[in-house]
Amino acid sequence: MHEVWCSGCGAHVADVSGPTHRYVPSAPGCWQVFGEVQADEMQRFGYPPAHRLVVDAYMAQHPGTGEDRRDRQSVFSHLVALCAVLEQSVPAGSATRLLGLVVGSRTDFPVLTRSHGPGALTVRHMLGADSLDDYGARARDWAQAVWQSWAAEHEMIRAALAGTAVADSPRGEPATRRRHATTARPGGAAR
Numbered sequence: 001m002h003e004v005w006c007s008g009c010g011a012h013v014a015d016v017s018g019p020t021h022r023y024v025p026s027a028p029g030c031w032q033v034f035g036e037v038q039a040d041e042m043q044r045f046g047y048p049p050a051h052r053l054v055v056d057a058y059m060a061q062h063p064g065t066g067e068d069r070r071d072r073q074s075v076f077s078h079l080v081a082l083c084a085v086l087e088q089s090v091p092a093g094s095a096t097r098l099l100g101l102v103v104g105s106r107t108d109f110p111v112l113t114r115s116h117g118p119g120a121l122t123v124r125h126m127l128g129a130d131s132l133d134d135y136g137a138r139a140r141d142w143a144q145a146v147w148q149s150w151a152a153e154h155e156m157i158r159a160a161l162a163g164t165a166v167a168d169s170p171r172g173e174p175a176t177r178r179r180h181a182t183t184a185r186p187g188g189a190a191r
């Protein structure tokens with residue numbers, strides 16, 4: 001079968017026609033592999049913690065132009081999640097909640113720059129995992145490669161995460177750290 005390079009991640013994928021995500025630009029063959037990886041994951045491992053990293057790595061590795069707000073928001077939030085899980089060892093479930101807080105506290109998102117190419121690993125690295133442990137290890141390696149590719153934005157992402165953690169803390173400085181106090185949930189998120 002004829003193959004092409006995915007413009008987002010550089011993966012060598014089948015040249016197929018098919019759907020892609022509106023603001024997560026990829027070759028249709030790459031989006032198809034992502035779908036197959038998730039279906040296989042669900043079937044073999046249920047809903048493992050590594051699922052969070054798989055989705056975050058894929059989305060952060062396929063940034064759009066930044067013209068669309070949803071595109072900027074997508075890259076920003078998936079990088080926040082990668083930072084939380086990889087650097088701060090936040091459990092996947094808590095990372096999802098943190099992500100909601102970070103996104104909810106902002107009205108817009110900057111255009112981010114990927115200065116180191118797409119990273120050495122792609123979604124294809126997830127193919128062929130022979131156990132849940134192997135799947136988790138592969139997800140972590142891929143996610144780490146994607147996170148490194150955004151090194152120029154690390155400080156900004158860390159600051160966004162730290163700011164939210166402070167604002168969410170009962171002993172933090174909620175009002176002064178939030179530009180839009182009306183969106184703050186009293187006492188932090190209950191859920």
Ligand SMILES: [Zn+2]
Pocket residue numbers: 006007008009010011026027030031062
């Ligand atoms: Zn791709």
